[in-house]
Structure formats: structure tokens, C-alpha cells
Amino acid sequence: MTEAPFQFFTLHVLRTTRISPSFVRVTFGGEDIPRLASAGRDQRVKLFFPRPGQDAPVLPGPEDGHWWPAWRALDPAVRGIMRTYTVRELRRESQELDIDFAVHELSPGCDEGPATRWALNASPGDRVGTLAPIHEENDGYDFRPPEGADWILLTGDESALPALAGNLESLPPGVPARVWITLQHAADRCALPTRADARVTWLVREESAPAAEDAIRAADDLPQGTPYAWIAGESATVRAVRRHLVRERGYDRRAVKFTGYWRRGTSEDVLLVTGEDA
Structure with missing residues (x-):
């Protein structure tokens, strides 16, 4: 067996x-x-x-x-x-x-x-x-940058912070990475060890930071070349960021991995019963 x-x-x-x-x-x-x-x-x-x-x-x-x-x-x-x-x-x-x-x-x-x-x-x-x-x-992990990806885009909220940390730790030396992390409290910022050429932007709600979608839309200095994006966190935010990357920036949808870790106003118990994804 x-x-x-x-x-x-x-x-x-x-x-x-x-x-x-x-x-x-x-x-x-x-x-x-x-x-x-x-x-x-x-x-x-x-x-x-x-x-x-x-x-x-x-x-x-x-x-x-x-x-x-x-x-x-x-x-x-x-x-x-x-x-x-x-x-x-x-x-x-x-x-x-x-x-x-x-x-x-x-x-x-x-x-x-x-x-x-x-x-x-x-x-x-x-x-x-x-x-x-x-x-x-x-099959219990999703961060799989393909060969040929020139740089990495990562974004998520508190629920995704442990995964973001693991993704950054896994990157090879020197690969460009641009990261947006949404948190409630400034004190939740933490060290994110990585060998990548990573630039991390913390979006702190208590400091009236913009939403992740707006912050990424405003970014005008992203690396050149073929991107690979990983997006996780609250499902509505995840979908909004994905739409921006695919529709407005023209990213290949196959190079944008997105996962709703939770849904505002809905518990995981309800999603399990209905069989829906977050």
C-alpha cells in the first residue's frame, strides 16, 4: 500500500x-x-x-x-x-x-x-x-517561481506574514523582490532574513497607510523583466491586487499565484461546510 x-x-x-x-x-x-x-x-x-x-x-x-x-x-x-x-x-x-x-x-x-x-x-x-x-x-505549498522569472512580487497581510517570511528565506541570492505587507500595528514589523535583493514596504493601518492594491498601483520603479507574483491574505484584497496586476499591468495570469487565507465577515467553519474557498 x-x-x-x-x-x-x-x-x-x-x-x-x-x-x-x-x-x-x-x-x-x-x-x-x-x-x-x-x-x-x-x-x-x-x-x-x-x-x-x-x-x-x-x-x-x-x-x-x-x-x-x-x-x-x-x-x-x-x-x-x-x-x-x-x-x-x-x-x-x-x-x-x-x-x-x-x-x-x-x-x-x-x-x-x-x-x-x-x-x-x-x-x-x-x-x-x-x-x-x-x-x-x-502539494501543500504554493510559492513556486518558475524558471525564467526575473523578479518576485510578494504581498499579504498578517495572516500571510509567516508564509511571506518563508518565501523570502527560500529565494536565491540577488534575485530582485518587491514586498508589500499590511499590518494593524507598527510593532508587528519583524526581521525578514533573505539572500534576495528585497525591498519591503510595511503598510500599517494605524498609521493610515494605503491599501495594498493602491500602494502597488502607485509603484513606478518595479524591476524590469518577467515577474512572478504571490498574493495572499483577505480574499477581497487578494482579488483586487490580482486584477490590478493582470488587467492593468498586463502580467501573465499564470505567473500570479493568489490565495485567500480568510474572508471578511465569514468564518472558516462556514467555508468548510459550504465547500467554498476563502
């Missing part, structure tokens, strides 16, 4: 770090972490959180076959709460996995934001499940 490329694993919290006003880094441990793989870049995994009253999430068993219909078949009131996150760093030798959670403060009694609530209250020993790749080459 062929081994499934993505498998379920159990993780436990080792420590949490509030790295900025809008981000909590959770470092997970687990004896199976050496089996996990990551392509770096915008490598995504599924995390499954326990529901109130549970000490671990309810997941499909290994005998249940394909994970998606097996998870959907579980009682929605019992099954683990599923969210998608980017691997910030995988350290197999020390059996550690870092996930950066973009969090927002929740009002008392609010039922929304179960992942934010979990991350803000996570303690050592808390358990979650993950569906993660076991091969470095897998």
Missing part, C-alpha cells in the same frame, strides 16, 4: 511566546515530529483543536481512508476544530515545530475565533492534532 503523503500526528505545546501585539508563536513537540516534512516557503499544515471539555481533538482514525471525507463524517459537535497554518520552522533534531498565530483580542463571551482563543490561552502540555506532509516535495 502506498504511504499517504499527508498523515495525522499528535502534538503538544512546549512553550508560547508573544512575539508582537498580533502574533503568538507556539512551539510544539512530539515524538513523531522527525517524520514531518516541510518544503519551507509557504508550507501549510492543518491543525485540529479540541472543543470545550476535551483534552485532545477528535480525529479520524488511520483506518478511515481519505482524511477529508472521514473528518466531515464525524459529528460536527465533537470533531476537532480545523484551521490551516503555515509552518514557521521545523526542527526535527530537537523535535520542535513553530507555528505563528495571528491573533486578535476577543470580547468576553464571543464564540468566534476558536484558534485565536486557543493560542492566547495555550499552556505547556496542551494537545492538538496536525495533518502534515511526510515528504519535502508535496
Whole structure:
């Protein structure tokens, strides 16, 4: 039998770090972490959180076959709460996995934001499940600049910041990269190590910065040659930036990778039930 490329694993919290006003880094441990793989870049995994009253999430068993219909078949009131996150760093030798959670403060009694609530209250020993790749080459990442791309355009918001950081880290030395990152707080700015010739523009909402689409439209000094663009974050913003690049700047639509990580006014639970993309 062929081994499934993505498998379920159990993780436990080792420590949490509030790295900025809008981000909590959770470092997970687990004896199976050496089996996990990551392509770096915008490598995504599924995390499954326990529901109130549970000490671990309810997941499909290994005998249940394909994970998606097996998870959907579980009682929605019992099954683990599923969210998608980017691997910030995988350290197999020390059996550690870092996930950066973009969090927002929740009002008392609010039922929304179960992942934010979990991350803000996570303690050592808390358990979650993950569906993660076991091969470095897998279909769980999207940042794939083709041969022949002369320069890279990246843009996203808080939800995409861990992926943006991974994409920049993966670029070869000297490749031109132009980056726009939308944040709520100036204190959420962070170091973005890269060997690329990267120019990063931070668009901070509390400083009345323009929207990403407007900032990119106003850019008149972009590199020459064939671009490759990667856009992620709130879905309406992602679509607006893509339309600008394809319709107004004439970029080849095949060279513009776009992903809606979330949709304003809609929870991921609703999107999962309806089968829609963000």
C-alpha cells in the first residue's frame, strides 16, 4: 500500500511566546515530529483543536481512508476544530515545530475565533492534532517561481506574514523582490532574513497607510523583466491586487499565484461546510 503523503500526528505545546501585539508563536513537540516534512516557503499544515471539555481533538482514525471525507463524517459537535497554518520552522533534531498565530483580542463571551482563543490561552502540555506532509516535495505549498522569472512580487497581510517570511528565506541570492505587507500595528514589523535583493514596504493601518492594491498601483520603479507574483491574505484584497496586476499591468495570469487565507465577515467553519474557498 502506498504511504499517504499527508498523515495525522499528535502534538503538544512546549512553550508560547508573544512575539508582537498580533502574533503568538507556539512551539510544539512530539515524538513523531522527525517524520514531518516541510518544503519551507509557504508550507501549510492543518491543525485540529479540541472543543470545550476535551483534552485532545477528535480525529479520524488511520483506518478511515481519505482524511477529508472521514473528518466531515464525524459529528460536527465533537470533531476537532480545523484551521490551516503555515509552518514557521521545523526542527526535527530537537523535535520542535513553530507555528505563528495571528491573533486578535476577543470580547468576553464571543464564540468566534476558536484558534485565536486557543493560542492566547495555550499552556505547556496542551494537545492538538496536525495533518502534515511526510515528504519535502508535496502539494501543500504554493510559492513556486518558475524558471525564467526575473523578479518576485510578494504581498499579504498578517495572516500571510509567516508564509511571506518563508518565501523570502527560500529565494536565491540577488534575485530582485518587491514586498508589500499590511499590518494593524507598527510593532508587528519583524526581521525578514533573505539572500534576495528585497525591498519591503510595511503598510500599517494605524498609521493610515494605503491599501495594498493602491500602494502597488502607485509603484513606478518595479524591476524590469518577467515577474512572478504571490498574493495572499483577505480574499477581497487578494482579488483586487490580482486584477490590478493582470488587467492593468498586463502580467501573465499564470505567473500570479493568489490565495485567500480568510474572508471578511465569514468564518472558516462556514467555508468548510459550504465547500467554498476563502
